[in-house]
Amino acid sequence: MTADNTNSSRVFLFMKGKSDGNKKMKQLLGGKGANLCEMGRCGVNIPPGLTITTDVCQEFYKVGCNLPPGLMDEVRDALSEVENNMGKKFGDKSNPLLVSVRSGAAISMPGMMDTVLNVGLNDKIVVGLSELVNERFAFDCYRRLLQMFGDVVLGIDHELFEHEITSIKKRTGVKFDVELTSKDLKELVNAYKEVYAKNGKEFPQDPWEQLRMGIDAVFRSWNIPRAVKYRELNKITSLKGTAVNVQAMVYGNYNDNSGTGVLFTRNPANGENELFGEFLINAQGEDVVAGIRTPMPISLMKNSMPLIYEELYNTVKMLETHMKDMQDTEFTIQDGRLFMLQTRNGKRTGNAALRIAIDLVNEGLVTKDEAILMVEPRHLDQLLHPMFENEKAYQKDVLAKGLAASPGAAVGRLVFDADTAESWKARGENVILCRQETSPEDVGGMHAAEGILTSRGGMTSHAAVVARGWGRPCVCGCEQLLVDVKEKTLKIGDVILREGDWVSINGTTGEVISGQKPVKKPSLTGDLGTFMEWVDARRKLKVLTNADTPEDALVAISNGAEGIGLCRTEHMFFSTPQRIAAVRRMIAAVELESPAVKEALDELREYQRQDFEGIFRVMKGKSVTIRLLDPPLHEFLPHEGIALQKLCNQIATELKVSADDVQKRLLGLNESNPMMGLRGCRLGIVHPEITVMQTKAILQAALNVEKEGIHVHPHIMIPLVGIEDELLNQEQLVRSAANEILENSETKVEYQVGTMIEVPRGALRAGDLAKTAEFFSFGTNDLTQLSMGISRDDAQAKFLTYYQKHGILVSDPFDTLDTLGVGELVRIAVERGRKTRPDLDIGVCGEHGGDPASIAFFNSIGLNYVSCSPLRVPIARLAAAQAAIQN
Numbered sequence: 013m014t015a016d017n018t019n020s021s022r023v024f025l026f027m028k029g030k031s032d033g034n035k036k037m038k039q040l041l042g043g044k045g046a047n048l049c050e051m052g053r054c055g056v057n058i059p060p061g062l063t064i065t066t067d068v069c070q071e072f073y074k075v076g077c078n079l080p081p082g083l084m085d086e087v088r089d090a091l092s093e094v095e096n097n098m099g100k101k102f103g104d105k106s107n108p109l110l111v112s113v114r115s116g117a118a119i120s121m122p123g124m125m126d127t128v129l130n131v132g133l134n135d136k137i138v139v140g141l142s143e144l145v146n147e148r149f150a151f152d153c154y155r156r157l158l159q160m161f162g163d164v165v166l167g168i169d170h171e172l173f174e175h176e177i178t179s180i181k182k183r184t185g186v187k188f189d190v191e192l193t194s195k196d197l198k199e200l201v202n203a204y205k206e207v208y209a210k211n212g213k214e215f216p217q218d219p220w221e222q223l224r225m226g227i228d229a230v231f232r233s234w235n236i237p238r239a240v241k242y243r244e245l246n247k248i249t250s251l252k253g254t255a256v257n258v259q260a261m262v263y264g265n266y267n268d269n270s271g272t273g274v275l276f277t278r279n280p281a282n283g284e285n286e287l288f289g290e291f292l293i294n295a296q297g298e299d300v301v302a303g304i305r306t307p308m309p310i311s312l313m314k315n316s317m318p319l320i321y322e323e324l325y326n327t328v329k330m331l332e333t334h335m336k337d338m339q340d341t342e343f344t345i346q347d348g349r350l351f352m353l354q355t356r357n358g359k360r361t362g363n364a365a366l367r368i369a370i371d372l373v374n375e376g377l378v379t380k381d382e383a384i385l386m387v388e389p390r391h392l393d394q395l396l397h398p399m400f401e402n403e404k405a406y407q408k409d410v411l412a413k414g415l416a417a418s419p420g421a422a423v424g425r426l427v428f429d430a431d432t433a434e435s436w437k438a439r440g441e442n443v444i445l446c447r448q449e450t451s452p453e454d455v456g457g458m459h460a461a462e463g464i465l466t467s468r469g470g471m472t473s474h475a476a477v478v479a480r481g482w483g484r485p486c487v488c489g490c491e492q493l494l495v496d497v498k499e500k501t502l503k504i505g506d507v508i509l510r511e512g513d514w515v516s517i518n519g520t521t522g523e524v525i526s527g528q529k530p531v532k533k534p535s536l537t538g539d540l541g542t543f544m545e546w547v548d549a550r551r552k553l554k555v556l557t558n559a560d561t562p563e564d565a566l567v568a569i570s571n572g573a574e575g576i577g578l579c580r581t582e583h584m585f586f587s588t589p590q591r592i593a594a595v596r597r598m599i600a601a602v603e604l605e606s607p608a609v610k611e612a613l614d615e616l617r618e619y620q621r622q623d624f625e626g627i628f629r630v631m632k633g634k635s636v637t638i639r640l641l642d643p644p645l646h647e648f649l650p651h652e653g654i655a656l657q658k659l660c661n662q663i664a665t666e667l668k669v670s671a672d673d674v675q676k677r678l679l680g681l682n683e684s685n686p687m688m689g690l691r692g693c694r695l696g697i698v699h700p701e702i703t704v705m706q707t708k709a710i711l712q713a714a715l716n717v718e719k720e721g722i723h724v725h726p727h728i729m730i731p732l733v734g735i736e737d738e739l740l741n742q743e744q745l746v747r748s749a750a751n752e753i754l755e756n757s758e759t760k761v762e763y764q765v766g767t768m769i770e771v772p773r774g775a776l777r778a779g780d781l782a783k784t785a786e787f788f789s790f791g792t793n794d795l796t797q798l799s800m801g802i803s804r805d806d807a808q809a810k811f812l813t814y815y816q817k818h819g820i821l822v823s824d825p826f827d828t829l830d831t832l833g834v835g836e837l838v839r840i841a842v843e844r845g846r847k848t849r850p851d852l853d854i855g856v857c858g859e860h861g862g863d864p865a866s867i868a869f870f871n872s873i874g875l876n877y878v879s880c881s882p883l884r885v886p887i888a889r890l891a892a893a894q895a896a897i898q899n
């Protein structure tokens with residue numbers, strides 16, 4: 013097998029000093045397999061084993077969930093090398109090799125898929141192992157095998173096994189599994205066999221059959237509901253499947269000089285450079301995570317096993333240096349000998365990601381570019397998430413304190429199960445999910461919750477790991493809490509909280525607080541400020557913002573926006589009752605060709621001038637792109653009949669016409685396809701007075717602010733252009749209206765006229781449009797809608813979700829730009845536009861301007877800027893830098 017470790021191989025070996033694969037082969041070998049190979053190459057002490065590739069997983073599903081022919085022969089061949097290395101034989105009675113069968117995809121999905129330990133034992137071999145080591149150990153392994161095999165491979169409810177072990181512990185009066193004697197464990201083995209029999213299942217005595225079934229089950233676990241759900245929530249697509257690792261067992265349950273643990277090379281919650289982990293004496297892998305006994309912090313090992321501690325420390329630090337990132341490792345100690353079982357880049361909170369990236373640069377381990385790539389956009393998102401305004405002020409309401417498992421402030425109403433969390437969230441409620449401990453079945457509710465609270469489990473419990481991955485604040489292991497999931501109550505001393513009660517949790521301190529405590533947004537200073545400086549130095553794309561008010565603009569500037577890429581004039585119309593009334597009067601007057609139209613327009617112009625002045629002032633010389641009126645006019649009218657009737661009556665009196673007439677005209681504005689109707693530049697073409705009014709308001713405001721000594725760079729943007737003459741028409745209107753304002757003034761205003769590209773025809777005719785337009789801004793929402801023929805407003809519920817679930821589309825094209833189709837139009841428009849006007853300023857102002865994957869595309873085709881909502885600005889800056897580095 014080692015002779016031909018080409019990519020067509022289905023089985024790869026890993027062992028100390030000799031591995032077929034390496035860390036770069038995660039797609040094929042899964043993360044676990046690839047890194048086991050890498051550890052072997054680095055001379056780390058790992059139990060030897062073999063990896064069956066993810067290609068085989070694909071084959072497995074292609075042929076209706078069957079192991080491909082010949083695979084088990086290859087496994088046998090590879091396993092014989094493992095046997096030689098270990099000096100034991102699989103299936104042998106006197107000196108048996110036992111193995112684990114472990115899942116492992118290219119992207120880690122902790123606890124989502126299945127693993128079986130101690131495969132290779134049966135009624136006879138357990139006797140041999142008893143003679144070789146001792147009876148207690150041998151039967152401890154056997155009961156573990158029976159339990160895991162029954163649960164994972166044969167689908168017997170694990171509660172049934174739990175029940176047996178609990179009742180034996182009760183009967184013998186012991187608290188922990190480790191206290192069970194060999195006699196107890198033998199009894200337990202028999203009880204487990206009863207469970208098999210009651211469920212009509214049989215435990216296969218043939219070790220090779222166990223192995224075959226184990227491999228089969230791990231491949232199947234790729235598609236169990238919780239794993240599918242996890243991939244859905246984390247938007248993990250494009251994976252081939254899971255690999256399967258068959259690895260020689262090492263025994264943390266060998267004796268009291270043995271144990272098992274998990275270890276991070278740095279603190280995954282805050283990034284501090286200290287070992288962070290937990291271990292259990294005399295235990296096997298799963299015990300740590302399952303919360304069977306409360307594990308000990310790794311620091312205690314320094315005293316109890318100083319030599320092993322030192323070896324462990326050196327090993328994981330070596331791995332960190334080699335992998336150039338913080339590592340999350342698993343280890344087992346068998347009778348004083350250390351074995352590493354897994355290493356991977358550790359999941360971390362936003363806080364930790366930032367701290368680690370900066371520290372690793374300072375330690376000389378990574379370059380600034382590498383550090384920029386280590387902080388994910390979602391980390392930044394977390395860092396910008398709220399914290400409590402004042403931690404001192406709420407002290408009197410602190411109910412309890414648990415482990416600070418994942419930092420941040422979360423405020424919500426208490427719920428006790430995942431389904432409720434999801435359904436309450438769906439109706440817009442913020443919830444805190446409270447459980448004794450969480451399990452992979454709860455991930456949907458955990459994702460829906462603002463924060464997670466548990467009464468059991470340590471810093472590496474399921475709740476803690478998952479919460480950190482998503483940046484959800486989490487307080488876990490809060491032992492003062494009495495959680496009653498059935499009664500839906502939470503007792504803390506004499507306080508009783510019920511479902512729906514408000515609580516606040518502080519994942520940075522571990523505090524559980526009653527009521528809703530005020531939160532605040534963190535600022536971009538300190539470490540974050542330093543990091544963002546690195547980011548800005550590296551990116552090519554400018555980052556502007558979509559903002560309609562001075563307040564939004566200020567937020568965006570504090571987040572680093574370099575200008576406004578989209579200011580939607582119509583949003584200003586809704587800001588006060590007077591304004592919307594004026595807009596409605598204007599619409600009616602326009603429609604009725606009433607002489608009152610001038611008055612109505614003058615009133616609006618005045619409002620708009622004030623608004624633009626406000627924005628120009630806060631932007632202090634940064635460019636502001638203003639889009640002329642875009643939505644269909646009926647959007648400004650009341651939707652229900654009575655309100656419309658009232659409006660018509662009122663307007664009729666004001667304009668001195670009949671109410672019927674008004675109503676007829678206003679109802680006439682309705683269209684069956686308003687998104688493709690009288691809107692965008694079409695409005696300004698049919699009603700030029702609107703364009704003139706808006707232009708004058710913009711230029712007058714610019715002039716006034718220029719006179720205050722603040723530079724103003726208005727960019728007037730014509731929406732929804734598909735035809736060259738549409739643009740020409742509007743451009744001439746704009747320029748002549750602007751001239752009227754500017755011609756008699758000493759003060760100059762430099763303004764530009766450009767267009768949105770959001771109609772496919774406009775993208776194709778970009779060469780023509782660029783003759784007139786001084787800039788382009790892609791309105792990718794409409795462009796997507798119109799080029800794919802998908803309505804943004806309805807499609808999600810009707811079929812987009814279905815499409816994604818069935819892989820027809822990998823993502824929602826309104827979230828992430830469809831680069832193949834819509835992106836092609838964008839690319840064509842850039843090319844043709846720049847051919848006409850090489851210095852054409854081009855950006856994007858649709859939602860996609862804040863989406864990292866889309867930003868990478870915009871970077872690659874040479875746009876000048878992206879514009880996104882104020883809160884996304886830091887994320888867009890980071891995504892732009894990452895795109896520039898990776899390009």
Ligand code: ADP
Nearest residue numbers: 112114115123127259260261262297298342353
């Ligand atoms: P997961 O991906 O859920 O962590 P793993 O495959 O890593 O699943 O295994 C589960 C537990 O069993 C881990 O704690 C791991 O360290 C332990 N384990 C796996 N294989 C072995 C082995 N060969 N010897 C000892 N412990 C093992």
Ligand code: MG
Nearest residue numbers: 044123342354
């Ligand atoms: Mg693991």
Ligand code: MG
Nearest residue numbers: 731770791794
């Ligand atoms: Mg549009």
